Amino acid sequence: MSKKEFNNINIAIASSKHSQRAYLRLAMEANGLSVVINDPLSHAFIDKVKRLKVDVMLLDMHDDDHDEQLVDDLIEEIDIPILFNDVTALTLNEPAVLARWYGKLMRKIAALTGRGITDKTQFDRSYESLVEEIPAGYIEKRLNGELAKHVWVIGSSLGGPEAIKKFLKNLPEDLPVAFILVQHLGANFVTLLAEQLNQATDFEVLPAVDGHVLHHGQVILAPVTEEISINPIGAVQLSPLEYESPYTPCIDQVVSTIARRYKERAGAIILSGMCDDGKKGCQVMHQYGGKIWAQDAASCVISSMPDNVRATGVVEYSAPPEILAKHLNDHLMTTELET
DSSP, X not given: OOHHXXXXXXXXXXXXXXXXXXXXXXXXXXXXXXXXXXEOOOHHHHHHHHHSOOSEEEEEOSSSOSOHHHHHHHHXXXXXXXXXXXXXXXXXXXXXXXXXXXXXXXXXXXXXXXXXXXXXXXXXXXHHHHHTTSOTTHHHHHHHOOBOSOEEEEEEOTTHHHHHHHHHHTSOTXXXXXXXXXXXOOGGGHHHHHHHHHTTOSSEEEEXXXXXXXXTTEEEEOOSSEEEEEOTTSBEEEXXXXXXXXXXXXXXXXXXXXXXXXXXXEEEEEOSOSXXXXXXXXXXXXHTTOEEEEEXXXXXXXXXXXXXXXXXXXXXXXXXXXXXXXXXXXXXXXXTTOO
């Protein structure tokens, strides 16, 4: 079977990890397959597979993030071949192991689609040959973190810490985004909150430090006694409080600042709280092209804060924290091959 014949194969890829989906897409497209879907497994994913012309599906099973019921629904509802794939070989970064994995995977795809293979060694390509088709530094940047290009603000007050934990816990650790967390609390509790959140997420949670360079995979806690911004080179900048507000830290101030700095690559998620902080900031975010989402009222301890933002008409999406996390994962899929 030649690479040209592979051009006629449409494949759907499902993986919970953002970087893994990007890597698998590169591997498939490098050999001529057409990747028609490349998303986390969900009911929406299953619906897409049923609607589109898909010859084979690759389900990445190297972690435990897939819902067992979703996997059962997938098997029951679609009638195309499914390849359950453990991609441990890709994470080992060993040339010989990677080459064997690649050849074995291509042969399985060919067999499942009924195309056949005459030369069983033709897909055992060397590691050097494969990496020629991967952008320079791509793997290293995915593993070690990139300078933050996508920055979202999480704003919360009463009931916020538990909602934040649920949100962060449901994010893939390698999602290309950084967060500025603005939680109404006393100055003495910032470090304690960081410690608690670090136990609930694979993201790195840090109190704001002047000069810290912001990377994807980080959550920076806004300080109570200073204003926070991100300077042109991507570093945290702390300055004396000038924004007048009854709330500390102030969600309006942080959301407005991040909106002006990152524009359409920014967003704000307003969680449980009792006040209207964030209302003005989210209007600024909307003007600069950023996304505004909010926790739905039913899952809030107190819904006043997200309700007040919703009343402005700028909120595009409302859901419980766990669903907001999955929605953000889907939203950022469009940037998975960005270098």
